[in-house]
């Protein structure tokens with residue numbers, strides 16, 4: 001049987017409303033660290049498109065992706081598709097369409113609209129926190145995709161490095177900042193936040209470019225190589 005002839009499997013009734021979709025998706029994406037875009041009109045437009053697609057094709061396929069016709073493949077573009085593209089979306093701060101944005105982003109206006117999937121190897125700046133939430137001489141843990149990163153503030157500069165101590169994998173962000181060094185909370189190994197080098201042999205950690213723009217801390221990651 002070709003995919004076009006398969007019986008339609010309905011997850012939502014014929015009278016599904018935009019509010020029904022919001023009620024269904026909101027708690028699920030919150031669990032993943034996302035929320036609806038702050039641009040409410042845009043959100044309603046996208047969800048209205050999804051309801052049209054539901055009526056026509058039997059499921060809430062993404063309005064900004066093209067179905068392949070292979071049901072297994074197309075499961076990856078049933079909204080919300082965040083679990084299937086977790087790394088890419090975390091790096092972008094949004095899903096492809098911009099319907100969902102990372103929980104910490106206050107204004108999603110700049111993130112609306114469709115983008116194409118960036119190629120592996122593309123470098124993207126990820127907003128990770130507000131500078132005011134990173135006090136001088138402190139570190140905090142942020143997650144970009146599957147990468148655990150420690151963001152550190154020293155004077156007017158911010159730095160980002162792997163959050164995992166190479167000794168026994170303690171979370172470095174739980175340690176303390178001493179000058180340009182982040183000191184591991186468990187056994188005191190010291191990591192230079194500028195270079196990721198440590199005072200123990202063969203145990204350096206990787207660093208990431210970090211910068212502050214308009215009071216927001218950004219960390220640059222290379223897609224497909226963020227770990």
Ligand code: SF4
Pocket residue numbers: 046061062063064065077078079080081082095096097098099100
């Ligand atoms: S890209 Fe966004 S709108 Fe499209 S399916 Fe994924 S979560 Fe939904």
Ligand code: FES
Pocket residue numbers: 165166167168169170184185186187188189
């Ligand atoms: S786990 Fe970091 S020094 Fe032991």
